[in-house]
Amino acid sequence: MKKKNYISLAIKAANTQIKELKKIKKVFNKSFIEAIDLISNTKGKIIFSGVGKNSFICKKAAATFSSVGIPSFFVDPTGVSHGDAGQIEKKDTLIIISNSGNTAELKNLLKFANRFRIKIIGVASNVNSMLLKASDVKIVYPHLRESDPNNIVPTTSTSFVMMLCDCLATTIMEKRKFTKENFFLYHKGGNLGASLRLAKDIMVTGKKMPVIDYKSNFKQALKLMNEKKLGIVVITKNKFINGLITDGDLRRVLNDSSKKRVLSKITRNYPYVINESMSASKALGFMSEKKITSLLVVSDKDKAKKNKTLKGIIHIHFLLKDEIR
Incomplete structure (x- = not known):
């Protein structure tokens, strides 16, 4: 033949x-x-x-x-x-x-x-x-x-x-x-599991988050930044997200006078926020689009509210480590 x-x-x-x-x-x-x-x-x-x-x-x-x-x-x-x-x-x-x-x-x-x-x-x-x-x-x-x-x-x-x-x-x-969320419960491992992970499955929470009150001073923010190693510090007011400061923001005024080292002057008032049910792959795409390395995570019900309570933080390293694509 x-x-x-x-x-x-x-x-x-x-x-x-x-x-x-x-x-x-x-x-x-x-x-x-x-x-x-x-x-x-x-x-x-x-x-x-x-x-x-x-x-x-x-x-x-x-x-x-x-x-x-x-x-x-x-x-x-x-x-x-x-x-x-x-x-x-x-x-x-x-x-x-x-x-x-x-x-x-x-x-x-x-x-x-x-x-x-x-x-x-x-x-x-x-x-x-x-x-x-x-x-x-x-x-x-x-x-x-x-x-x-x-x-x-x-x-x-x-x-x-x-x-x-x-x-x-x-x-x-x-x-x-x-749903996909239900399916993920039975597929934690492998590429399929990675593609189904949600923001809430990857974010850091609780004491691992660099969170500080808006009344805090520059030294406290710098110390927290170095301790948590996420490249950001989240500023809260009355327990709600008030803004965000990056490592670069702090370093740029590190050698300036104390008058310029005031948190309110370097705080980014409208940080990017996602809801906890967003897929991890979508979160990675969002970070790539905005050219940022961290995202704040809030509950699904808080996403549309003016005052949002921080639930977690996602760093791009978490996504890459878990082979999110």
Whole structure:
């Protein structure tokens, strides 16, 4: 076979899957709605189970569900007879996936679930299968052409079921109004976590902030600047943000007469302020645009007010250290 044919063969396989995956709309029916309601009302966990290639789909689906706040895990059906059934409780819901629906390894799991009245969402292509007969919610998907030359290797069918599970998860996300902030709670690490961090996740707070009253003198401000090492000192009046002094502001008048070293004369009265729910990446963009190295952070409700209470400070070094982009 000529190497140039490799691309055409790959395109042929991809086109087969693309064509077949469009049939996903056929499963968006009453059963799909029932599945969403059952998952949403489950008091326990969502437990995925399947064998062969479907076991990997189930593990991925369980990970996706957990990542959006739906407690979920995978149970190997072959282990049910050897103690794994102890992980399953009455308040849980099972989502069992099998193309034929007659996989022998599912028998013991189905018997256990039916005996203890554990709800089952069955996903299969055979409406008369053992799985769907034992299920409370029956999701039947159409017979699909696999993308291999012999139409036997699970390729299209596994992609189809993975898409179905993703659609279940994303529909529930919409139903629960699941936000980026919610998502970040389960993704603290990695590049994804970094991109989802908010100002309040990175800012310094409390005694780490260089805050001083407007009545303070130059020496006190200079001492605080050196102690906190953020390159700024925040000036407050009646506990509200009154202004800001940078390290450069202090250094420029350091050798001047005491008359010129008065805080009110060097205070910047309108410092840049962001709300605590601003994304860290947006904060970095704002700092780059304004050519500044620090930002004051206030609560969401204070952002629009004239008098603002300081909640935290972000320095550009914090953002770069956490690999915010």
